Amino acid sequence: MEIKYDKNSIIKILKNKKIKVTPNRFKVAFELFNCDEHPSIDELHQKLVRNNENRISFTSVYNILKLFENAELVKEILIDNKIHYDSNITPHAHFICENCGEVQDIELNKLNFLDERKLFNFKTFTEEELKNNKINSFEINFYGICGKCLKEENSEE
Ligand SMILES: [Zn+2]
Ligand SMILES: [Zn+2]
Numbered sequence: 001m002e003i004k005y006d007k008n009s010i011i012k013i014l015k016n017k018k019i020k021v022t023p024n025r026f027k028v029a030f031e032l033f034n035c036d037e038h039p040s041i042d043e044l045h046q047k048l049v050r051n052n053e054n055r056i057s058f059t060s061v062y063n064i065l066k067l068f069e070n071a072e073l074v075k076e077i078l079i080d081n082k083i084h085y086d087s088n089i090t091p092h093a094h095f096i097c098e099n100c101g102e103v104q105d106i107e108l109n110k111l112n113f114l115d116e117r118k119l120f121n122f123k124t125f126t127e128e129e130l131k132n133n134k135i136n137s138f139e140i141n142f143y144g145i146c147g148k149c150l151k152e153e154n155s156e157e
Helices: 007-016 023-033 041-051 058-070 116-120 147-156
Strands: 075-079 082-086 093-097 103-106 141-144
Touching: 007 023, 023 041, 023 058, 041 058, 041 082, 075 093
Parallel strands: 093 141
Antiparallel strands: 075 082, 093 103
């Protein structure tokens, strides 16, 4: 795991959101902000149990994630009808491998069919574009086979 956020920067992020730093909140934030993956609560809980001597309950992890979500530190995304957590809160698309389940981030500015600026301003779409609906957030998912799985597939032949 590459450490993008050290202890001090995590404490700072939580304090900026007026979240009181507790040992468990720190552990969840450290694990989540430093991983590029999009873990489900189960996966995150298992990881925390593996990496820490002190027990952390599933309910604690759940409550902390809800707290972080309300503070807009993490985003819930739905993959295969299961909620996963994303610590990258800037708008982006996802690539989901149908073989291994890996979820990768895809930057919107790399998708040249999209008018990124317009998408970022989705709250200013015209009524006609919105069909009288109101958008709060959006998700763009691509499904396929990831590079790693493709490579393995090819080497088996
Ligand atoms: Zn894969
Ligand atoms: Zn993501």
